[in-house]
Amino acid sequence: MLSLCFGLTQGASAVWKDYSDNTNVFRFKRNEGMKIALTFDDGPNHVYTEQILDILKENEVHGTFFVIGENAKIYPDLIAREIAEGHEVGNHTYHHPHLKKLTKEAVRQEILLGEEALYEIDDYRPKLFRPPEGMCSEEIIACAEELDYNVILWSIDTLDWAHNSVENITEMIMTNIRDGDIILFHDHVTKISPTPEVLKIIIPKLKEMGYSFVTVSELIGTR
Template structure:
């Protein structure tokens, strides 16, 4: 009798032990309407739950930037520009509007329009820094307001800046007072960011006329056009961009590129072409300078008017 009791007790204890092990091995079912708990990784560390709080890949910086970088009021360059059939050089008789610098030395100035943004501008600055090249950036006011840290970086790394209006309109469609408002508002913002008023101005899309030249000149600016157009704004392939540079290049050249674009514009071609442009011109004996250095003009002026 005692033997049967012992056997029964042993069987009962074994069953209880097995049941407890099985209960620990099988996770409890998730309550209705909830996600199951994350599976354990080797070592017993829970893995990330596949939900919105843990996306599989972070959103690229340039995608996060798109809503924050204001668009160009006049529209993207590709919808408002045509390439010039005859490159321009030198300066106009007023000594206000410049297309290029002196041809007495093998110097060139790289210029970048429509920035800053957080997608292309940092890449361009990185390339310039890696190659020890200084350039000139023509800044749109609304974009400087959105990304003041990029304007500070441009200046801190030794580049020159110029005024490219507040929101990139077509100046030929504005009144003289509207033009002044565009320019002064941008200058006041740039002064608040970097501590000075730029003395350089570039009209959006290169659109100007004698009245605009007189108006801007009376405000103390030098208007900076260009003599070499890479046509990056048209989505031009890199080999074709290089052909344009080789064909139009002269000592004293001012080269037009962009460090930001309109919503529909992809300037990956500019980023890819820039190291090639630098290497090609250096191999030909050119040195890179800022526009004020090229033209021997001040980089800053005393006031916004």
């Protein structure tokens, strides 16, 4: 997996255009209520999505899953469970392509195919779009806006896909967390994921500090 954008998100936002002048693009949404959003990309996955859903349920918190359309088609039951348990499902394209290499029409098709995959499963229309690897351009954003999406990036990158350790991720989150943060995890990785263990540690700790966990639409105020 190419990862240029992932690597640039912590402490190096100056080199990663944040599009904060665009009201439809969010990396975070500061608020008075200590609300934060957990997000999970690239699923569903037959191992980790289920584990993560179990942990969120035990802790009575909701998250947002940015799913890949072709994975959604393989595991429709997991999408149905995400929706039934009150989580939000966002569009992460159908094939997870390198969007900057595509024409605007092809980007549009990727978003629409991802949307259709979800609609076929549960009559669900996602309103959030996360471009693969956070890869943005004015054209990609315009395309998502024309299809009525908010574009969701992130303010904390766990690098869980790169097999960052449980300890490192936990410490990084606990050190950097601020109200309104959008935290990027993955529920589909190629090797062993640290994410379930991290969630078991950070959710109770953050709750104790007064943070509450909301879906991205709740955080940005569109739901």
